[in-house]
Amino acid sequence: MSETRQPLALPQDEKVGVLLLNLGGPDSLEDVQPFLFNLFSDPDIIRLPRLFRFLQKPLAEFISAARAPKSAEGYASIGGGSPLRRITEEQARLDPRILLVTVFSFSQARALQKSLETKHLPATVYVGMRYWHPFTEEAIEQIKKDRITRLVVLPLYPQFSISTSGSSLRLLESIFRSDEYLVNMQHTVIPSWYQREGYVKAMASLIEKEFSKFPNPEDVHIFFSAHGVPVAYVEEAGDPYKAEMEECVDLIMSELRSRGVKNVHSLAYQSRVGPVEWLKPYTDVKIKELGQNGIKSLLAVPISFVSEHIETLEEIDMEYKELALESGIVHWGRVPALNCDSTFITDLADAVIEALPYVGAMAVSNLEARQALVPLGSVGELLATYDTQRRELPAPVAVWEWGWTKSAETWNGRVAMLAVLVLLVLEIASGKGLLHQWGILPS
Numbered sequence: 001m002s003e004t005r006q007p008l009a010l011p012q013d014e015k016v017g018v019l020l021l022n023l024g025g026p027d028s029l030e031d032v033q034p035f036l037f038n039l040f041s042d043p044d045i046i047r048l049p050r051l052f053r054f055l056q057k058p059l060a061e062f063i064s065a066a067r068a069p070k071s072a073e074g075y076a077s078i079g080g081g082s083p084l085r086r087i088t089e090e091q092a093r094l095d096p097r098i099l100l101v102t103v104f105s106f107s108q109a110r111a112l113q114k115s116l117e118t119k120h121l122p123a124t125v126y127v128g129m130r131y132w133h134p135f136t137e138e139a140i141e142q143i144k145k146d147r148i149t150r151l152v153v154l155p156l157y158p159q160f161s162i163s164t165s166g167s168s169l170r171l172l173e174s175i176f177r178s179d180e181y182l183v184n185m186q187h188t189v190i191p192s193w194y195q196r197e198g199y200v201k202a203m204a205s206l207i208e209k210e211f212s213k214f215p216n217p218e219d220v221h222i223f224f225s226a227h228g229v230p231v232a233y234v235e236e237a238g239d240p241y242k243a244e245m246e247e248c249v250d251l252i253m254s255e256l257r258s259r260g261v262k263n264v265h266s267l268a269y270q271s272r273v274g275p276v277e278w279l280k281p282y283t284d285v286k287i288k289e290l291g292q293n294g295i296k297s298l299l300a301v302p303i304s305f306v307s308e309h310i311e312t313l314e315e316i317d318m319e320y321k322e323l324a325l326e327s328g329i330v331h332w333g334r335v336p337a338l339n340c341d342s343t344f345i346t347d348l349a350d351a352v353i354e355a356l357p358y359v360g361a362m363a364v365s366n367l368e369a370r371q372a373l374v375p376l377g378s379v380g381e382l383l384a385t386y387d388t389q390r391r392e393l394p395a396p397v398a399v400w401e402w403g404w405t406k407s408a409e410t411w412n413g414r415v416a417m418l419a420v421l422v423l424l425v426l427e428i429a430s431g432k433g434l435l436h437q438w439g440i441l442p443s
């Protein structure tokens with residue numbers, strides 16, 4: 001973690017790139033529905049049975065239209081769009097002059113590039129989002145234009161999940177496979193990094209700092225809230241997310257204990273959508289329970305994401321805060337996201353430098369890499385270590401809300417259109433049906 005690391009001995013014609021992968025979020029309210037469409041088109045978010053894969057896009061169209069009004073309300077309440085792009089771009093390439101002016105809004109990409117320069121590694125840091133601009137495909141185009149020869153792929157999720165880093169890596173795999181330049185470009189992936197000392201210390205420091213804002217810091221309940229995933233991801237597809245999350249919380253708590261912090265803590269999962277069972281305890285249920293049990297001071301710690309986003313700014317800061325106060329909690333606090341925290345960014349830079357020797361090499365020969373739940377390696381090697389059978393998973397999102405609602409008529413129309421589409425596809429595929437009988441389609 002020192003700034004005085006020796007320059008890396010790289011051949012002169014090597015050009016190093018770092019690709020930060022992230023989720024992406026709508027820049028404006030008009031972007032909400034197309035953003036949701038991209039999200040629900042992802043088979044790692046809604047995995048349909050093989051026979052029904054052709055319905056992925058119509059279904060995504062349907063669900064995104066259904067969810068857009070509620071989702072847009074959330075984005076409207078945080079200023080009309082997601083701050084994710086701005087923060088992530090700033091995380092890549094930090095310009096210290098501008099930092100003095102607007103400290104908080106600085107993106108991780110800028111910061112990481114600056115930190116790598118300080119550590120004598122000239123590298124270009126790119127941002128590739130999964131569901132919105134700048135898309136991963138756009139970042140890859142730039143990487144090709146810049147003639148990058150060694151690439152370190154760094155998903156900006158501390159813990160690995162099939163639905164986040166896994167989905168981004170699957171997309172990368174398909175892009176890499178279909179391009180001659182990329183097939184030959186050497187790369188490695190840092191699949192998860194919640195166990196890194198710098199990350200753990202940075203999180204512990206942020207938590208400690210918030211304590212001082214409470215009247216009785218020793219009574220504060222530390223409440224880790226992670227984004228949930230459906231239970232089936234963990235139990236049926238082998239997603240390591242839950243195990244990594246629990247280990248991550250243990251590591252941060254051990255660091256706090258070593259600093260003399262004795263506070264009680266708990267972990268819950270937020271942001272579930274749809275009717276299927278998600279990881280428990282649910283954040284809202286747990287908050288109520290803590291209130292009923294007489295907890296008066298609660299410090300919420302968002303743990304699955306390193307940037308401020310809709311689920312910190314709206315769900316935690318507004319919805320959960322209100323619920324906590326209604327449940328009897330008197331003193332509420334929230335730990336800010338790491339964003340461009342210098343300990344964190346410096347540690348990410350170290351992670352990149354440590355991963356570089358594995359670019360193009362089989363990381364499984366490295367003991368430390370092998371011990372991780374998801375080992376360091378190339379995109380292909382990584383995807384071979386988990387979820388290999390790509391089992392069918394229940395759709396996490398409600399496709400239909402029963403009951404006579406205001407939008408029922410619109411939805412009847414949409415359902416009818418969807419049914420016609422399904423019948424049409426089935427008829428074309430089978431060569432049989434009414435349209436063939438009536439001579440509308442040739443036999």
Ligand SMILES: C=CC1=C(C)c2cc3[nH]c(cc4nc(cc5[nH]c(cc1n2)c(C)c5CCC(=O)O)C(CCC(=O)O)=C4C)c(C)c3C=C
Nearest residue numbers: 024025026045071082084161163164227229304309310396
């Ligand atoms: C580790 C983080 C995340 C996991 C795991 C995750 C899984 C997951 N998410 C959905 C559905 C939605 N996610 C949405 C937004 C969103 N999700 C994450 C992170 C994780 N998701 C972030 C950071 C964001 C916000 C981006 C931003 O704009 O700031 C949304 C859209 C918002 C909404 O309508 O609530 C949906 C929908 C599923 C189904 C899932 C696991 C299967």
Ligand SMILES: [Fe+2]
Nearest residue numbers: 023227228271
């Ligand atoms: Fe999500």
